[in-house]
Each structure stands twice: as structure tokens, then as C-alpha cells.
Amino acid sequence: MGEILLILLLAVALAWPLGRYLAAVLKGTASRADAVFLPLESVIYGLLRVDPQRGMTWRGYASAFLASNLLLGVFAWLVFSFQDHLPLNPDGVPGMRWDLALHTAISFLTNTNQQHYSGQAQLSYFSQTVGIVSLQVLTPMMGLGLAAAVLRGLFGGRDAATAKEGQARDLGNYWVDVTRLSLRVFLPLSLLVALALTSQGVPSTFAGAQTVQTVDASSGVTEQTIPVGPVASMIATKQLGTNGGGWYGPNSAVPLENPTPLSNALQILCIVVLPIAVVFMLSPFTGRRRLTALVFGVMGTLSLISLAVSVYAEQQPNAAVAGLAAAGPNLEGKELRFGAESSALWAAVTTQTSNGSVDTMHDSLNPLAGTVTLVNMLINAIWGGIGCGLVGHLVFLLLSIFIAGLMIGRTPEVFGRKLETQEVRLLSFLIVLQSLTILGFTALALAIPDVAGTSNPGLHGIAQVFYEYTSAYANNGSGFEGLGDGTYWWNLSASAVLLLGRYPCLLIPLMVAGSLAQKRQAPETAGTLDIESVTFGATMIAVIVLITVLSYLPALVLGTVGEQLMQAG
Amino acid sequence: MNTSIETRPPSDSGGGLRAALVWCVALVLICGVVYPTAATLLGGLLFPQQARGSLILREGRAVGSALVAQNFADARYFRPRPSAANYDPKALSGSNLASSNPALRERIAADSAAIAAREGVAATAIPADLVTASGSGIDPHISPAAAELQAARVARARGLPPEQVQALIRSHTLHRTFGVFGQPRVNVLELNLALDALPPAAG
Known part of the structure; x- marks a missing residue:
């Protein structure tokens, strides 16, 4: 701790x-x-x-x-x-x-x-x-x-x-x-x-x-x-x-x-x-003093929840060790000098930030921790990649303003500029693009058993494929690395997903910003929606969870969530 | 706001392919050539031993790296954690087995039984790090408990008093850095080399 x-x-x-x-x-x-x-x-x-x-x-x-x-x-x-x-x-x-x-x-x-x-x-x-x-x-x-x-x-x-x-x-x-x-x-x-x-x-x-020249020749290696x-x-x-x-x-x-x-x-x-x-x-x-407080509050809250679950999950023994060794945290795929605790911290932050480096093998994480890494990458805006994480977060901010505006019956405005059909249409396209790409390619790879290349049986195998495309779209890069991914199928299909996860996700918000920029700015009044508030921050968290996590619930249940439930039962 | 910059409207073209080409060449030279060369040479100058792979010499010959596990089979040596890469630093791999994969359970059962027989203990007394494969396949460390478990067998094979082996484990135990970072651990290769360096047991 x-x-x-x-x-x-x-x-x-x-x-x-x-x-x-x-x-x-x-x-x-x-x-x-x-x-x-x-x-x-x-x-x-x-x-x-x-x-x-x-x-x-x-x-x-x-x-x-x-x-x-x-x-x-x-x-x-x-x-x-x-x-x-x-x-x-x-x-x-x-x-x-x-x-x-x-x-x-x-x-x-x-x-x-x-x-x-x-x-x-x-x-x-x-x-x-x-x-x-x-x-x-x-x-x-x-x-x-x-x-x-x-x-x-x-x-x-x-x-x-x-x-x-x-x-x-x-x-x-x-x-x-x-x-x-x-x-x-x-x-x-x-x-x-x-x-x-x-x-x-x-x-x-x-x-x-x-x-x-190694020390013990009787080990068969010199x-x-x-x-x-x-x-x-x-x-x-x-x-x-x-x-x-x-x-x-x-x-x-x-x-x-x-x-x-x-x-x-x-x-x-x-x-x-x-x-x-x-x-x-x-x-x-x-020059907007409280904007950092809003974004830091939303990202920080999600970050702490996700890393707490990850650390808790890895403190539990690996199910495969039960009765065969002393009870203790999950050490399969981990390095002893780091231990389970800081490895679980790493797994959480590397997927929150779109870094994707690992100091523990994610395939061998307990399924609950594996779920955390997947959800982090699906959101991809808890810190997120440098720059692109903030852009993704701003997309959620604009969508939340739009949704909140509809709920209170007021024209949604971003820092005094009207958010209109054209912009919202572009932003919604990004949401659809994510599920279409990740779920589409996952379904395709699983439908053709010859190309899937999964190395673990059952639900975890499904999770390996889902993880690979989720990671590619999130521009994260970590993997359930048992996957046999050195093939034409994986190289080419993952390349397509990588491109879709980078360029539209950066350029569409740029386009939206360019379009908002040239609009007339109305002065903020007492009637303006106060976005730098705890209420709006909570709304944003709800929007993020509803849009991303719920879209993928079936895919998660068929993967690591199901795996966790089967081990618990 | 500067006053002099408002003369021309913002550019719609971005400078074209020529600007992009020149920029890429310049920045690749700085970021991909100058920076890594400077960092590598400076690192080698300041920390020569670490920079070359932390090699361990015995009688002038490199017998391993403090950062790479070796396999030990002889009863006179402590054993490292299981490796999915057969301790080959060119191959490097974790098992990548899911906790739900029956193959993992089978592997752990086999290792656990072998260790229990070799060390003469119950399976549930085996520290988990001895039956779980590391992430890299070359984890150089085991837990102090895993070393303790093997002490009696090593002492017997070498004809040493168990206290002497235990004392050697204690002197080779690395503690948490600043009392906070990481886990207590023992470097298996260094411990085994220290064993080999002991004067032969009397009688």
C-alpha cells in the first residue's frame, strides 16, 4: 500500500x-x-x-x-x-x-x-x-x-x-x-x-x-x-x-x-x-481555472476505482495454485522483485494511460484484474495517451454537455459556442466506430477458427481475441500475449484497427473544434450550464460508463467476466 | 497577444510535402540518432558495469548476469523459479497460461509434487513463487522463504551445517528498497556462487 x-x-x-x-x-x-x-x-x-x-x-x-x-x-x-x-x-x-x-x-x-x-x-x-x-x-x-x-x-x-x-x-x-x-x-x-x-x-x-558459460552443466545448458x-x-x-x-x-x-x-x-x-x-x-x-479540477476529478475518480479493483484482484491466489502451494497473491507471470501489488498497479495504469508496457503477463492475471485492464482500454480516457487521451476525454465532455443540455431543455453550449447537429453527428460517429471496429473484427476472427490463434481454451480464448482488438483500437499495445499473432491475419487486421483507432479519433475532434471555433461566442450567464461542478463531473462519469462499458458488456461476459464467475462458482 | 503576428491569415495547407519531408529528416536525426547515441554513450561512461549487462565474473570468466536466471539441477544448488522459456534470454517468455487453463493446473501440480518430494515437505508449505512461472522466464530471484525451504537439502548435499547455509541466505537477502519498494528476495545465481566459494567442509 x-x-x-x-x-x-x-x-x-x-x-x-x-x-x-x-x-x-x-x-x-x-x-x-x-x-x-x-x-x-x-x-x-x-x-x-x-x-x-x-x-x-x-x-x-x-x-x-x-x-x-x-x-x-x-x-x-x-x-x-x-x-x-x-x-x-x-x-x-x-x-x-x-x-x-x-x-x-x-x-x-x-x-x-x-x-x-x-x-x-x-x-x-x-x-x-x-x-x-x-x-x-x-x-x-x-x-x-x-x-x-x-x-x-x-x-x-x-x-x-x-x-x-x-x-x-x-x-x-x-x-x-x-x-x-x-x-x-x-x-x-x-x-x-x-x-x-x-x-x-x-x-x-x-x-x-x-x-x-553457465555454472551448473548438469542442468543440460552450458x-x-x-x-x-x-x-x-x-x-x-x-x-x-x-x-x-x-x-x-x-x-x-x-x-x-x-x-x-x-x-x-x-x-x-x-x-x-x-x-x-x-x-x-x-x-x-x-485560462479556464476550474477546467483542470473537472477533468482531474473525473479521471482521478475512475483511475482510483480501477486500480483498487486491480490490486484487490491480484492479492487473491491464482485459482490454479489452490492446494498445491502455500496460499498467497497471484504470482504466475509476475516477477518476484516487484510482487503482486505493484504489478497490479502497473497493469491498471498502463491500460488507463494507453501506455501498454507490462511488468506482468496479462494473460495470467486473475480474471477480475483482466477485466479491469479491458474496461480501462475501452474507456481509453482515464488519463489516456498523451494528448489523444485528453482529446478522447473532451469527446465525452461534449457528449455529456449535449446530453445534459437535452435533460434540462437548454441549447447545449461549449464555452459559449453552440453545439449543433453537425458536431454531435460527428462525435456520435466516433462512438459507433469503436464498437463496430472492435466487435466486428472480434466476431470475424472468432468465426474463422483457423485465424484466431488463441492459446487458452474456453472463455479466456474469446477474451484473448477481444483484448487484442480492444488494445489495438485504444492504441494501447498490451496483450493477452499467448495469442499466436505473428500471422498475416493478425498483422493485417490489427493494422487496420490501429489506424481506425488513431486518425479518426484525433481528426474528427479537430474538425469539430475547427467548426465550433468560428461560431459566435455568447457570454456566459447565470443560465449557462455550469460544467465545472461536481454534479456535471458525476454526469460525465455516468455518460462514460453508460456509453463504453455497457456497449461491451456482452463481450466482457463472454470473456473474463464469465471466467471470473465460473471460478467463483 | 503579440501584435505583429496578425498580418497573414492562418495557413490552410500546412506547408505541403516538402516541409513534411525536411521536418521528418531533421527530427529523426535529433530523436533517433543524436539522442540515443548521447544517452547510450553517457550511460556507458557513468555506469560501465550496468551498461554491459551486469555480468558476473569468476576467475576472470563471465559465468552469467546478475539479471538473468540460470537453471540449476544439481542437489548442491538452490533452484530458481520455473521458466516458460527454459531460462534462455534469447527466447524470453512467460507461460501466458490463464488461471482457468487446465494446462496451468497440471504444470503446477507436477512441479509441486516434485518439489515436495525433493525437499521433503508438504505441498502447502511450498512458497507460491517456486511453482509459478515468472513473466520474463529469467527471473533471477526467489523469495527468502523459497530459499529457506531448500536450505536443508543443499546443506545435506554439500555436507555443510544447515546453520551455515541459512546464514548465507540471510546475508544474500535483499530487502525492500528504502523499506517501501519491491519485495524481499534472494538472487539465486549469486547465492549459488557464494556457496561454491565457501571453503570445502571439514571431513
Whole structure:
């Protein structure tokens, strides 16, 4: 308990100043760091031939985002496919098959990091750094840039004071936002975390795998080949950027990737700190003082409930151990140095934040804890991914305003701008898209037994398929990893789900924000719905639970919920 | 609000493919080349032992890593937790078996019976970490209770007084960091190497 409370308190304490810093970086506030960063940034803008002072409309912002994504995606796909012809490959790793390279490229491009490969055996150092680390830095900052653009739109754009009604507004400059965030926030933090992780034992070398002669030859093994590499720099970006894709196959369960209880606590801290900082960024960025309180209240409440259930569930013994060993918490798939408690905390926060790294095998979680991870990903806006989590949360906020407006018979307004049919139609499309995609693909995969690739029988097998698509759509990346997912079916179908879970979910809210921005702003009066209140916060929680959890109740019952009930009975 | 920036309306194009291409090249160089190189070299400089994989040397030869479990079969050694990857750090895997999977129950039953026979204890006295597979397949630690359980057998096989083996376990027990983080544990490889380093038992 002490460990969990300490980590959570530290996270909030660090996220507070970090959130204010994020707001300053996004607003372009002058700071002492300018002496270091401005010259470099000016060179970049000069090369781009872009005027950093000039903003973009939502269309401009969206096309810059899409163009950079297309190019990075093709680049990553080529790197993974042809890594055997590229430098920094001391262990002679072959190129990836085209479909696996495609899935890997899309997975890292969408800030998901779902992995259908084992990094220590299937990626070269070049792929792990130039291919993966760059995407792990840039994609979360792109998400945050888009969140900033959406927020600017909700408040009329940066030119709200001068622009005319009906004129497309200035939502910020994409290149400037993402460049500043990457250089001034993400890379300095990553460097610190990478060094701290190396001090704990995470490898940090360009040398190839180390071969050792083991001690007890009578065990039948006389040699071990220990894969190392520039691991620490990647684990830092993986954890800070709600990425989650590990160097080694079983991710942060591997002692080389997460050697000590201290490195474990640091990594949990990194998982949550930026997503929480984004919430603390809200007030200084928008000038709306109580907005942070509303979002933090809703997210914090859901977060605490979910992690309490997860920790409770994993304190129960694994049903398969009953009578065969001393009673104790569930340790199957867990590392002893962490124990069940902090592993359960990790499982909860990694799915709340769309990080998706794991320090325990989710397939072997007790079914109740497995249910928690699934529900977290279905909501995908309890903290959520950096930027995209806030955007998802704002979608729930707008829908809640609409529903609350209908209930009290008043025109729904967002910060003084009318929410009308066009916007609500676009937002509802997102809700339908989620269930259609996840449930559609799950049904399809289960209907064709040859492709499903489940490794556990019964209800848990159904849950494995449901988990994989839920994780892909949530851009989370964790898995019930027993699933045989290195196939054409899984690579290609998951790629489609990854794309649907990223681009519509970021661009439709941007479109809505662009449309709201150019409307006339009515002054807030005593008759305006007070959204920064406890009542509205509770309404939002109810809307979130009703929309997401209930849509998926049948699928959950056929999976981990049913599994839990059968074990209890 | 700055006053000078309101000269041109916001751009609708985003700068086109040329800007995107130049930006991607510049940022990949900074984030994917400069950053990992700097972090890796600096890490190697500050923490050389950790940076190379925490290798353990005996008589000048690397016999393992403090972060990678090895299998031990000889009765003179402590045994690690079960591994779904046969302790191969290239393979690395948890069992990924669900608690509802009969295969998990069968595996645990077999391990439990083998341990009960080997150590001469009742099944319900076996600490759960000895019958559950770790997440990585190379968990280097066991619980202090799991080490205690094996102490008598190891002492017998080595002809050592049990107290000496128990004292060695105690001196190799790692406690919670700062009294808060993680679980008490014993590194199996380091404990076994310490056993091998003891002077041979008299008689």
C-alpha cells in the first residue's frame, strides 16, 4: 500500500509543475531555455521554409499531421524490412517479413506499440533507435500538439479576438508545436530517465550480445547468450511517451529492461506523469481555472476505482495454485522483485494511460484484474495517451454537455459556442466506430477458427481475441500475449484497427473544434450550464460508463467476466 | 497577444510535402540518432558495469548476469523459479497460461509434487513463487522463504551445517528498497556462487 500511495503522490507532485511547463512551451512563452533551443529551432524552421509565427487552420494542422505521419510510416516500414542491409546489426538480425514490418510501423506510428515480434531477436539496433525511438518521441508529441489545437479551437482559436465570425481560425502551427514539445520537454526528460535506468542495470551499449558459460552443466545448458544494446535510451522514451513497446519480448517484466524495484517505481512514474501533466496543463493553457479540477476529478475518480479493483484482484491466489502451494497473491507471470501489488498497479495504469508496457503477463492475471485492464482500454480516457487521451476525454465532455443540455431543455453550449447537429453527428460517429471496429473484427476472427490463434481454451480464448482488438483500437499495445499473432491475419487486421483507432479519433475532434471555433461566442450567464461542478463531473462519469462499458458488456461476459464467475462458482 | 503576428491569415495547407519531408529528416536525426547515441554513450561512461549487462565474473570468466536466471539441477544448488522459456534470454517468455487453463493446473501440480518430494515437505508449505512461472522466464530471484525451504537439502548435499547455509541466505537477502519498494528476495545465481566459494567442509 505504501509503495502505491508514494508513487501516486510523487506522480501528481511532479505532474503539476510539468503541466505548467507544457502550457508555457505550447504558448511560446519566453523562457531562459530559449538561449539553448531557439537557435536550433530557428534552423529547423528555416530549412522547412515555414514562418513559425503563422498559424494553421484545422485543415492546415490536419494535413501537416497526416503528411508527416505518412512519411514517417513509410520510412519505418523500409527500415524494419531492410534492417539486414543497414548498419548497427551486430547480432545479424534478418529483415522483417513485409506484413510484420507493416504492422510494426503502423503500431509505432499510432503511438500504440503493439508488438507481434520479440525485439531482442527480431530487431537490429538501427531499427530500435532510428526506427523506433524516433517514433516513440514524435508520436506522443504529435498527439499533444493535436490536443492543443483542439483546445485552441474550443476557445475560438488563437485569433479569437480579431477574426470574424465564420472565418476559419488559427489553431496553432503544427511544426512549431511538435518541434518545441519534442526538444524542450520530451528529450531532456528522456535523457534523465535513461541515465537513471542505466544506473539500475538497464544495458546501454552498442556492443552485441554477450555469451557466458553457465555454472551448473548438469542442468543440460552450458551457455547463455545475453542480448544487450542501447536499451536504456529506448526504455525511457517507451515509458514517458505512452508508447509501451519494449526492447525485449516480455517487456518490462524482463530484468534487463526493468532490473530493480526502484527502476519499476520510476517506470510506473514515467507511465503516468505526462498524461497527468496534460490535465494540469489545461488551466494555464486555456485560462479556464476550474477546467483542470473537472477533468482531474473525473479521471482521478475512475483511475482510483480501477486500480483498487486491480490490486484487490491480484492479492487473491491464482485459482490454479489452490492446494498445491502455500496460499498467497497471484504470482504466475509476475516477477518476484516487484510482487503482486505493484504489478497490479502497473497493469491498471498502463491500460488507463494507453501506455501498454507490462511488468506482468496479462494473460495470467486473475480474471477480475483482466477485466479491469479491458474496461480501462475501452474507456481509453482515464488519463489516456498523451494528448489523444485528453482529446478522447473532451469527446465525452461534449457528449455529456449535449446530453445534459437535452435533460434540462437548454441549447447545449461549449464555452459559449453552440453545439449543433453537425458536431454531435460527428462525435456520435466516433462512438459507433469503436464498437463496430472492435466487435466486428472480434466476431470475424472468432468465426474463422483457423485465424484466431488463441492459446487458452474456453472463455479466456474469446477474451484473448477481444483484448487484442480492444488494445489495438485504444492504441494501447498490451496483450493477452499467448495469442499466436505473428500471422498475416493478425498483422493485417490489427493494422487496420490501429489506424481506425488513431486518425479518426484525433481528426474528427479537430474538425469539430475547427467548426465550433468560428461560431459566435455568447457570454456566459447565470443560465449557462455550469460544467465545472461536481454534479456535471458525476454526469460525465455516468455518460462514460453508460456509453463504453455497457456497449461491451456482452463481450466482457463472454470473456473474463464469465471466467471470473465460473471460478467463483 | 503579440501584435505583429496578425498580418497573414492562418495557413490552410500546412506547408505541403516538402516541409513534411525536411521536418521528418531533421527530427529523426535529433530523436533517433543524436539522442540515443548521447544517452547510450553517457550511460556507458557513468555506469560501465550496468551498461554491459551486469555480468558476473569468476576467475576472470563471465559465468552469467546478475539479471538473468540460470537453471540449476544439481542437489548442491538452490533452484530458481520455473521458466516458460527454459531460462534462455534469447527466447524470453512467460507461460501466458490463464488461471482457468487446465494446462496451468497440471504444470503446477507436477512441479509441486516434485518439489515436495525433493525437499521433503508438504505441498502447502511450498512458497507460491517456486511453482509459478515468472513473466520474463529469467527471473533471477526467489523469495527468502523459497530459499529457506531448500536450505536443508543443499546443506545435506554439500555436507555443510544447515546453520551455515541459512546464514548465507540471510546475508544474500535483499530487502525492500528504502523499506517501501519491491519485495524481499534472494538472487539465486549469486547465492549459488557464494556457496561454491565457501571453503570445502571439514571431513
